[in-house]
Amino acid sequence: MDLIRHQVDFHIYYEDTDLSGFVYHSNYLKYFERGREHLIGVEYLANLYKSGVHFVVSKAELNYHFPAKHGDRIAVVSEGTFSKSPAIPFKQSCYLIENDQLTKELVSGQVTIVALNMENRPVRMPEQVIKYFQSRANILEQDMQSINIRNNQ
Amino acid sequence: MDLIRHQVDFHIYYEDTDLSGFVYHSNYLKYFERGREHLIGVEYLANLYKSGVHFVVSKAELNYHFPAKHGDRIAVVSEGTFSKSPAIPFKQSCYLIENDQLTKELVSGQVTIVALNMENRPVRMPEQVIKYFQSRANILEQDMQSINIRNNQ
């Protein structure tokens, strides 16, 4: 089992808001997915799809703590636990970024994705995908050390 | 405490799908919200907003069982439990409609919304809102009886 942590930042645009003036609640599922896509690697994910393996969301849970608004910059922090199982559980949070620091936690949640084959049946994770994730874990670990430092300040 | 049940139907359009060919996973939160809006009453909700009370989602949980696709017709079935508390918990499900019957359960979940005032602070539900919900419960109950019958066939 390998744990991969990752952070990616986004702007909040007009398109993200609703009449409350804040981010529309379902959009956090989009931000979480963007986070997972970057964690796995957007290009790798696209190639994996062509090779016959794709992922679907099987379960999602969101807790809303504080609303983001237009003009904000937010960070998606994602932790995925990879094994041979078709299911990959993710722990994910959105944070507000102020002065280059993660400050308020906006939304926290858990999302589980499942690897499917072309017939939409769950598949044990192929060996080479596991290896890819292991190598990626090491690459991303270093990035996250600097993130942790920022969070602890 | 009053329980209100409600059903509303929707088409699945191009806009709802992603490259998997099925409905994009975050859209079910939109369908659930449409269901809650119709349960409470779209117009009443808009007027309530003008009077200074609006709702935000504080918690959402979704379990994905079966995917909907373009051209499908789906039903959102919602159960809300109303009390004086600012929080209203909803139990909600999307079903596939085939031959005018609810067949497969697509997504089930729970969404809690919280009533806020203009300063975005939780407010106990105003007496007249409670009364509105009570009267509405009776109106919708009859509709749901026919739904139950359809489901049981």
Add this chain to the structure above:
Amino acid sequence: MDLIRHQVDFHIYYEDTDLSGFVYHSNYLKYFERGREHLIGVEYLANLYKSGVHFVVSKAELNYHFPAKHGDRIAVVSEGTFSKSPAIPFKQSCYLIENDQLTKELVSGQVTIVALNMENRPVRMPEQVIKYFQSRANILEQDMQSINIRNNQ
């Protein structure tokens, strides 16, 4: 060349708005597409897709006259001109519905869609599709007569 006219109504939900309090501008392209889907027939479109013919938007033009807001009910009125050409030009408008009448014109526009085969190449419209459109034109014409009357009142 056959002209098909069609009208379909929608609610404006929270999901449709942005922080301005009004409908987010790109959503009218979604409403126009819903209008085209119902004009052609959602199910027929899905079957056509399976048979190897699908449509893409090649050109769109929108003029915004008046904004819709949460709780509104709007109508999409669509006119498509069908021929053997792969291109189908549509003239489309969204109207506000007040007291079951179409009142203010919200957005008017023109959208051209093009029929493509599996290799994403434009295809002349198959004879049976033309025939389907012709039969559909007659069916929808009667519905639109009542719409015209409402608009002229």
Add this chain to the structure above:
Amino acid sequence: MDLIRHQVDFHIYYEDTDLSGFVYHSNYLKYFERGREHLIGVEYLANLYKSGVHFVVSKAELNYHFPAKHGDRIAVVSEGTFSKSPAIPFKQSCYLIENDQLTKELVSGQVTIVALNMENRPVRMPEQVIKYFQSRANILEQDMQSINIRNNQ
């Protein structure tokens, strides 16, 4: 009259696609808006909004040339023409990015936005906003020179 040019890059995620496997056509209006927001300055726009001036889209025209797909990286190139008039016309294009070069033009279009006051009436552009745009034009010009070079290679 001042011309401001600007470029900003985005990933194409799952959320951006539809069942065709390509980007859903209305999303290009979102990308164009992201481009305009960055051109004007996301934070400046948010502050302007608080001061009582906001923008709405009055007209949009899009020509679709080539589709983007999941995993692509695209650039939005925007040119805005600023004057004292409430209307700001933009010429905008999305390009595919391959090997850090803008290659295929995906969608080209024109979007006009109009400055409104709190009563949603058009307002002549305030003097200090004009000055801000002029100063911004000079800052962005240098960035665009490098973009032009890249495009000409």
